[in-house]
Amino acid sequence: MDDNNIIDLFWERSEIAIKEIETKYGNLCKHVAMNILRSDEDAQECVNDTYLGAWNAIPPYRPKVLSAFLCRITRNLALKKYEYNRAKKRDVKMQLPIEELENCLLSASNIEEDYDAQYLAELIDDFLYTLTYEKRNVFIRRYWFFDSIVDISNRFQMSESKTKSMLFRTRNELAKYIRKEGYPI
Amino acid sequence: MKKETIREAVSLLEDNLIEEAINSKGKGIAKHYFRKWVSVAAVFCILISFGSTVWAVTTLKKDNLELYIRKLSPDNINLSVETEYKVDKFLEALKSDDPYYQYIAINRLIESFNDTQLREKVIKQIQPFIHSEEIELAEAASLAVDILSEKYESKNVYKLADESVVFTLFNHYSDYGSYNEIWRIAEGKLEKYFSFSNPSMYITEIIVSPDGKKIAVTTSSNKSEYVVIFDIENGRISPELVSSARIILGAKKGYDVFSRIDNENYSGINNINWVDSDRLYFNAILSYNDTEIIEEVSMEYNFDAKLFNIE
Secondary structure, three states: OOOHHHHHHHHHOHHHHHHHHEEEEEHHHHHHHHHHHHHHHHHHHHHHHHHHHHHHHHHOOOOOHHHHEEEEEEEEHHHHHHHHHHHHHOOOOOOHHHHHHHHHHOOOOOOOOOHHHHHHHHHHHHHHOOHHHHHHHHHHHHOOOOOOOHHHHHHOOOOOOHHHHHHHHHHHHHHHHHOOOOOOO | OOOOHHHHHHHHHHHHHHHOOOOOOOOOOOOHHHHHHHHHHHHHHHHHHHHHHHHHHHHHHHHOOOOOOOOEEEEEEEEOOOOOHHHHHHHHHOOOOOHHHHHHHHHHHHHHHOOHHHHEEEEEEHHHHOOOOHHHHHHHHHHHHHHHHHOOOOOOOEEEOOOOOOEOOOOOOEEEEEOEEEEEEOEEEEEEEEEEOOOOOOEEEEEEOOOOOOEEEEEEOOEEEEEEEOOOOOOOEEEHHHHHHHHHHHHHOOOOOOOOOEEEEEEEEEEEEEEEOOOOEEEEEEEOOOOOOOEEEEEEOOOOOEEEOOO
């Protein structure tokens, strides 16, 4: 079913909408949650909560891109759960790939003040549009979807060392871009 | 800037970018090539469709079981905060339902090598894991059995000219590499040969020199990469080559070169190879001024002459 029709079903308060997103985007949401939580049970719980979140948000909200909207909800829920698990020390896998990026940007930071995340997000968006299709999506798959290096290499049909090297360069280019565009890091 | 700001900013990426990444993939097959083979593929698809369904179910099941670890701390690999090595604790952990415990136990049981009587028992208990559906467990078990039975056939065991072998435990447990310790078996005795300290948190590669007397070891944090050479025969070690090259080139070009207190160099390497038994070659990306300047260089290091050649 077309995304617009699914959103219409939400607006009509038809529960078929939930079945439709489960069929169409259930696996995608599960993948996002699994990348963060690495637990089938926790990931499934996040996916179910995503459906509930979508049900509560639409209406009044009308997402422009349904897949991204659902992934965003799943990602936020999974990250909350991840932080909870980490605080409880339930897990040995303590690092998410986003830390590579944080470390790279923070390394260049001299100023302790904090700045607007929305403004920084816009800069990152702008930066990503300057990249090639491949570089941009490798970056987003790693730092937004938290895909493993192996998964990214398979998706883009390239070697793991090329993937690592591409990410390494892109991180550094981003730090340079942000500095150049005036964000005070 | 705070970490939270970066995390929040990334989570606010545009919907259009997220959508593109959802559907993203590598370069496809050229169109003419595709047309040529499409009829053959159609027939093939029909033949395998039933098999694919079965395979998909099996794969999904397997994906859900996949073991995934990013960083192991010393506490993690001891399975507790106590540091004394106790075989019984690890043998007990093999019986656990938790694959993380099993994985750690299998790797740590390799350390029982020096107790020849105990070895048989350990091998027997690890052996069933060779057939585990969990790839990480199966690979760890194969390595453990290979070492404990003194076969040394694994690709993760490196044979040297003096008939000793070196290896790492927890091989490629993380996206970044293996646990940052090198173990060596010489004259039938296992010893921890070298432990790297932060920021060399992972060993990414071990490359044996053509004469089998030296090893080049690459390590990484999640931000920087490093290389050192060990002369096993004479018990010598080179300086860390990437940071050294960074300083030499920086001084030559008049860059503001300083070392960070955390020893991160924000530099990377690739294409590492031995030219001969003394000279190691690799390409490096060296960064200066907080990554404002990036220099891509080819580098050769002569171990005996202690000479850097950077181009």
